[in-house]
Amino acid sequence: MRRSHHAIASLSITLAVAALLATAHAQTPQPYEELAKSEAAANADNGKRVAPLKSIGNPGDDVSPEMQAMIGAPYPPHFNADPKTPAEWKELIDRRAKLSIANVPAMKQKLGVKVEETKIAGVHCFIVTPARISRANKRRVLVHVHGGGYVFGPGEAALPEAIMMAGFGGFKVISVDYRMPPDFPYPAAMDDAMAVWKQLVKTNDRRRLAIFGTSTGGAMTLAMVLRAKNEKLPLPAAIAPGTPWSDIDEIGDSYKSNEWVDNVLVTWDGWLGRAAKLYANGESLKNPYISPIYGDFKGFPPTILTTGTRDLFLSNTVRTHRKLRRAGVIADLNVYEGQSHAQYQFNVDAPETREAFTDIARFFDRHLEE
Numbered sequence: 001m002r003r004s005h006h007a008i009a010s011l012s013i014t015l016a017v018a019a020l021l022a023t024a025h026a027q028t029p030q031p032y033e034e035l036a037k038s039e040a041a042a043n044a045d046n047g048k049r050v051a052p053l054k055s056i057g058n059p060g061d062d063v064s065p066e067m068q069a070m071i072g073a074p075y076p077p078h079f080n081a082d083p084k085t086p087a088e089w090k091e092l093i094d095r096r097a098k099l100s101i102a103n104v105p106a107m108k109q110k111l112g113v114k115v116e117e118t119k120i121a122g123v124h125c126f127i128v129t130p131a132r133i134s135r136a137n138k139r140r141v142l143v144h145v146h147g148g149g150y151v152f153g154p155g156e157a158a159l160p161e162a163i164m165m166a167g168f169g170g171f172k173v174i175s176v177d178y179r180m181p182p183d184f185p186y187p188a189a190m191d192d193a194m195a196v197w198k199q200l201v202k203t204n205d206r207r208r209l210a211i212f213g214t215s216t217g218g219a220m221t222l223a224m225v226l227r228a229k230n231e232k233l234p235l236p237a238a239i240a241p242g243t244p245w246s247d248i249d250e251i252g253d254s255y256k257s258n259e260w261v262d263n264v265l266v267t268w269d270g271w272l273g274r275a276a277k278l279y280a281n282g283e284s285l286k287n288p289y290i291s292p293i294y295g296d297f298k299g300f301p302p303t304i305l306t307t308g309t310r311d312l313f314l315s316n317t318v319r320t321h322r323k324l325r326r327a328g329v330i331a332d333l334n335v336y337e338g339q340s341h342a343q344y345q346f347n348v349d350a351p352e353t354r355e356a357f358t359d360i361a362r363f364f365d366r367h368l369e370e
Contacts (some may be wrong), residue, residue: 056261056310059338066350071263071310071338079266082274086182089151089278092271093180097157104159107348111167115159121195124177126159128166136370137170140208143200143236144175145193145224147215147342149245149272150279151181161214161345168354169361174200178220185281190289193224198233206234207369212360214342215313218244218305222292222320225300236301238367240360243307243317243342246293248276249285252315262312264341272312297323302330304363306356308339330367334359 030038035052042050058072078096083089108115112131119125128144142165146158155177162175178192200209211221218241228235250268259267268276280290288295293316303324307317317333324331336344336352344356 063338064351066347067339067343067352070343070346070350071340073263075263075266079270081271083271089182093151093154096152097154100153100157100160101155104156104163107160107163110348111163113163113166115156115163120174121199123192123196124155125196126156126162126175126177128159128162128173128175130166130170130172132170133172134170136365137172139205139370140171140210140364140368141200141204142166142169142171142173142364143193143197143209143211144173145178145211145213145217145220146175147213147217147242148180149275150186150189150216151275154180160348161217164345164348164353164357165212165360168357169364171361171364181275181278181281186279186283186287186290189220189279190223190227193220194227194231197224197228201234205369207237209236210238210240210364210368211236212240212242214242214244214306214345216245218242219246219248219290219292222246222295223289226288226292226295229296229299235299237369238302238304238364239300240304240306240363241320242305242345242356243311243313244292244305244320245313246316246320247291248280249291252319254312254314254316258310258312258314258340261310262340263310264343265312268312293319293323297327297329300324300327300329302363302367304332304334304360306334306336306344306360308336308341308343310338310340312341332363 039050039052058068063071078092081092083092114129116127116129117124118127144162144165146153146161148158158175158177162173165171166173174196176193176196179188197211211224213221221239221241222244225235225239250273255268265272276285283290285291286294305317305321307314311317321331321333334356336356339352344352347353
């Protein structure tokens, strides 16, 4: 027998109400004693940890309003981008670059720096110079390798971090516009950065040189020291790898514990892991020049690392810090409450941004000669 329209409508309403009741029940907080028992049972065996579903609000008032706004922001629209062809990668890269470049003129003006294009050892670079350089910094030079998952940040789009370091720290900065995929996978980026380094150590005292960069730039900073060691080149006096992508594979606690909590990278399974494979181009992800956590850190220069409690790369940073300390290297670690990946450099007006770059500048001041 066919059901009447009235009967079908009544059934639909009943099912909808049932679904709403089920959702409401699922969202009802479980009493603590019941939760404690169920979690104890779920975690009774040695091995994987099981945690209940939960939501995390913004941190407390010790985090600035500017940073609160970034911490509470939704995921970036490109977090799950899945380009299939070189043309699709380039479209995504160009679209993101335009957003970054649009902010560069105001940032230069606010921080009082000038930017000049040049070539060093045939590699396109930018020289970022603050309006005022202290006597102590007159002969010091910082080499900047930008972040962006080895795909983002071509040309002027890579400049914000270099501008902030020059402006807040009062250093002359050379930012390396290294080649990137899809046209130039590994080892092009490293070859470009090392070509610049080889040229600079010919004309500058290595005791007045430092290397810094964030995320990909942090990994490249570490890998550059590994290559310099292996190629018997002078090492920098100090380095600042911010939240380094020191293990490009999905290895380390925070790849899971901060997955879907970090509102910048979000998950390795999105564009990030796709970019990792694109860059590696068939090379082992444990190659120390790709994942420097697998290299030998003995003899490394003093290092300052920066991360946040919600950073997908928190474990990358912590593992790097511990390995440096175990190798006898001077290593500082700054961890910011509530911050996702590299958020300490996303807003030039946030107090935490000035604080992070000032800490790095003071670290360099202690370890670089005048």
